[in-house]
Amino acid sequence: xxELNCPNRRLTEVNEGKLSLSRRxxxxxxxxxxxxxxxxxxxxxxxxxxxxxxxxxxxxxKVGSAVLFLVKSANxxxxxxxxxxxxxxxxxxxxxxxxxxxxxxxxxxxxxxxHQAQFDMTTGGVKRGPAxxxxxxxxxxxxxxxIYINA
Ligand code: FES
Numbered sequence: 001x002x003e004l005n006c007p008n009r010r011l012t013e014v015n016e017g018k019l020s021l022s023r024r025x026x027x028x029x030x031x032x033x034x035x036x037x038x039x040x041x042x043x044x045x046x047x048x049x050x051x052x053x054x055x056x057x058x059x060x061x062k063v064g065s066a067v068l069f070l071v072k073s074a075n076x077x078x079x080x081x082x083x084x085x086x087x088x089x090x091x092x093x094x095x096x097x098x099x100x101x102x103x104x105x106x107x108x109x110x111x112x113x114x115h116q117a118q119f120d121m122t123t124g125g126v127k128r129g130p131a132x133x134x135x136x137x138x139x140x141x142x143x144x145x146x147i148y149i150n151a
Pocket of ligand 1: 095096097098099100112113114115116117129130131
């Protein structure tokens, strides 16, 4: 298994304490999301989900690989994959088992370091448990070589 590239310095620092930080960030994100729905309603949450953020360029993610990016303006981490030439996907890197950060690639699968769940790098679908749900996926768009997500 190879570890994911991490071109963002701040994310590298986060990765040094990845297990506890990732889990805390995941649950904090859940709390924020739940609060958002409760306070502002589903319609406003849907509007917030349509904001577009620049993540990287197509050259930052090689074919058959995945790279973690911190989108500072949204304060979220995004896992960009290129399963085949010219096909890019954007995932929430929080494992759907217990929320730890996906940090490796094995063949065409993304691998969680904690209990070794594996997810398809094209669909985010579970290839190996204990996770049961697919990774969350962001809408990805490209303008030229620039990759954006809606989050
Ligand atoms: S947290 Fe990822 S497999 Fe358990």
